[in-house]
Amino acid sequence: MSAHLMLAANAVRWLAGRKVIVDGVSVSVEPGQTLGLIGPNGSGKSSLIRLLAGLRAPAEGDVMLDRRKISGFGRRELARRVAVVEQHSMTEANVTVLDVVKLGRTPHRSALSPWTSADDEIVENTLRRVGLTDRREQFWHTLSGGERQRVQLARALAQSPSVLILDEPTNHLDIQHQIDILRLVEDLSVTTVVAIHDLNLAARFCDRIAVLSEGKLVTCGPPAEILTEKMIADVFGVEAHVSTSAHHGRLHIQFLM
Amino acid sequence: MTSSRIRPWAAGTAGVLLVLAALLVAMTAGVAIGEMTIPMKTTVAAVTNRLGLTEIAVPRIQEAVIWDYRLSRSLVAAFCGAGLALSGAILQSLLRNPLAEPYVLGISAGASTGAVSVMLLGFGAGAISLSAGAFAGALLAFAFVVMLASGRQTADRTILAGVAASQLFNALTSYIVSTSANAEQARSVMFWLLGSFAGVRWPDVALSASVVSIGLVVCIWHSRALDAFTFGEDAARSLGIAVQRVRVVLLLVTALMTATMVSMVGAIGFVGLVIPHAARFIVGPGHMRLLPACALVGALFMVVADIVSRIIIAPQVLPIGVVTALVGVPFFSVILYRARRVA
Numbered sequence: 001m002s003a004h005l006m007l008a009a010n011a012v013r014w015l016a017g018r019k020v021i022v023d024g025v026s027v028s029v030e031p032g033q034t035l036g037l038i039g040p041n042g043s044g045k046s047s048l049i050r051l052l053a054g055l056r057a058p059a060e061g062d063v064m065l066d067r068r069k070i071s072g073f074g075r076r077e078l079a080r081r082v083a084v085v086e087q088h089s090m091t092e093a094n095v096t097v098l099d100v101v102k103l104g105r106t107p108h109r110s111a112l113s114p115w116t117s118a119d120d121e122i123v124e125n126t127l128r129r130v131g132l133t134d135r136r137e138q139f140w141h142t143l144s145g146g147e148r149q150r151v152q153l154a155r156a157l158a159q160s161p162s163v164l165i166l167d168e169p170t171n172h173l174d175i176q177h178q179i180d181i182l183r184l185v186e187d188l189s190v191t192t193v194v195a196i197h198d199l200n201l202a203a204r205f206c207d208r209i210a211v212l213s214e215g216k217l218v219t220c221g222p223p224a225e226i227l228t229e230k231m232i233a234d235v236f237g238v239e240a241h242v243s244t245s246a247h248h249g250r251l252h253i254q255f256l257m
Numbered sequence: 258m259t260s261s262r263i264r265p266w267a268a269g270t271a272g273v274l275l276v277l278a279a280l281l282v283a284m285t286a287g288v289a290i291g292e293m294t295i296p297m298k299t300t301v302a303a304v305t306n307r308l309g310l311t312e313i314a315v316p317r318i319q320e321a322v323i324w325d326y327r328l329s330r331s332l333v334a335a336f337c338g339a340g341l342a343l344s345g346a347i348l349q350s351l352l353r354n355p356l357a358e359p360y361v362l363g364i365s366a367g368a369s370t371g372a373v374s375v376m377l378l379g380f381g382a383g384a385i386s387l388s389a390g391a392f393a394g395a396l397l398a399f400a401f402v403v404m405l406a407s408g409r410q411t412a413d414r415t416i417l418a419g420v421a422a423s424q425l426f427n428a429l430t431s432y433i434v435s436t437s438a439n440a441e442q443a444r445s446v447m448f449w450l451l452g453s454f455a456g457v458r459w460p461d462v463a464l465s466a467s468v469v470s471i472g473l474v475v476c477i478w479h480s481r482a483l484d485a486f487t488f489g490e491d492a493a494r495s496l497g498i499a500v501q502r503v504r505v506v507l508l509l510v511t512a513l514m515t516a517t518m519v520s521m522v523g524a525i526g527f528v529g530l531v532i533p534h535a536a537r538f539i540v541g542p543g544h545m546r547l548l549p550a551c552a553l554v555g556a557l558f559m560v561v562a563d564i565v566s567r568i569i570i571a572p573q574v575l576p577i578g579v580v581t582a583l584v585g586v587p588f589f590s591v592i593l594y595r596a597r598r599v600a
Contacts, residue, residue: 079497107497
């Protein structure tokens with residue numbers, strides 16, 4: 001795996017038609033760290049994720065990967081450095097777990113180059129890492145939601161990325177699988193950006209948190225500084241009690257209902 | 258869970274070889290069977306004579322029938338089947354819709370309108386051939402679909418645009434036929450619309466062979482990219498695929514193949530829909546194997562369908578589209594039924 005890279009957005013703006021979705025947002029992730037994106041629905045998290053991943057081009061501003069403009073990278077060049085896991089992936093194709101994970105090697109191979117033993121080794125390693133080694137022949141449509149996300153994570157890791165970008169990877173999953181997925185991500189040494197819904201999970205797994213509201217960056221910093229009762233009331237419109245957990249020493253957010 | 262572990266295409270390679278052998282047998286049968294009864298020995302001799310391999314004395318008329326009529330017809334049938342199946346496979350993967358095929362997307366309908374315009378309205382005053390008319394119609398329908406589905410292009414929008422295009426161009430064809438054709442012409446147009454290999458000759462073989470060969474090479478070259486479309490366009494893009502370019506190249510190749518086939522033999526449905534599903538069942542979803550398999554199975558299917566169309570109500574010939582639908586639908590039902598059981 002190549003050295004960790006730094007990823008940054010400089011005053012990026014993105015519009016859908018005439019509607020401004022991302023409005024002059026600047027965020028950055030230090031090499032090897034995890035940045036969490038939080039915010040209410042429609043705050044522009046997913047769009048910012050797409051800009052950071054280079055899937056959309058910003059109307060204004062730049063996304064920089066290792067101090068180089070992301071638009072200057074070739075598609076394959078970028079895919080060898082940045083891997084993306086979407087909210088939920090769907091397909092009609094009758095593919096197996098192994099087929100999907102092998103897709104991760106796509107950017108490392110030219111149009112007709114043969115599959116190598118090095119590719120095999122990487123695929124095996126990632127399967128082991130997400131605990132799916134003995135299910136490689138299983139069909140995608142027989143997997144549960146949590147297993148599918150693990151397969152997609154394995155596919156992303158098979159890209160041998162330096163930066164991993166996840167768009168609410170734990171949506172629709174039960175709490176055990178949410179923690180499962182985030183633990184796996186936490187153990188990786190890559191630079192990570194993750195959009196996340198659950199504030200407690202964000203506090204537990206992120207080094208820094210960026211708060212978005214109506215397309216604008218509200219604030220950004222370490223969880224303990226960011227996740228205040230005032231911010232939660234202002235941005236999410238919910239009264240909350242924030243304390244330090246006696247169990248894991250991290251922030252614990254309780255919503256007062 | 259046990260059934261999910263079975264890979265039905267484990268013996269895929271053997272299956273492909275089997276299909277290849279079956280194709281050769283079917284083509285020989287296709288050449289041997291016909292109105293004029295010609296012994297098998299003469300059939301083979303006529304072909305090998307022309308290839309310069311033998312010099313066996315064969316009645317000239319028999320040799321001419323074999324070489325100029327039946328062999329060319331059989332070859333065009335094979336290339337048509339391959340081209341249509343390939344087009345269907347590409348459209349299904351690219352649009353991520355199991356129902357996509359040239360017929361559904363209105364490309365065939367556009368080609369028919371173009372051909373009928375030349376045939377009945379006299380567009381081009383004889384300077385434009387029927388084929389050129391069909392080709393123009395196919396490209397027009399294709400442009401119509403792309404335009405309607407443009408902007409934020411999604412698979413569903415493209416299919417909907419295709420449905421609109423089919424309706425429009427079929428209506429135009431019917432309008433032209435009912436307002437400007439006499440009964441005799443209307444009958445021959447309807448016959449042509451349902452597909453017919455009657456009247457194809459060696460120039461058609463050369464054209465269909467080159468178009469399908471180019472199409473196959475371009476498609477196989479993009480097979481990795483097509484695999485990457487499994488989870489949609491954004492997923493493909495994040496795997497390093499130049500999504501727009503791949504889409505444009507492959508859609509153009511598909512339009513080219515379809516337009517060529519329709520201009521030659523009419524609009525033949527169901528091949529592009531059924532064959533890719535059957536091929537997937539044999540070799541699995543990976544495009545490196547799927548695309549050649551589609552071409553082979555499509556060729557076999559069409560050659561057999563052509564034989565059936567000639568013998569079922571001999572000496573008359575059924576429109577090939579009738580045969581492909583009659584054979585295709587039950588076959589398709591079986592696939593759907595088995596797929597449901599696996600799922």
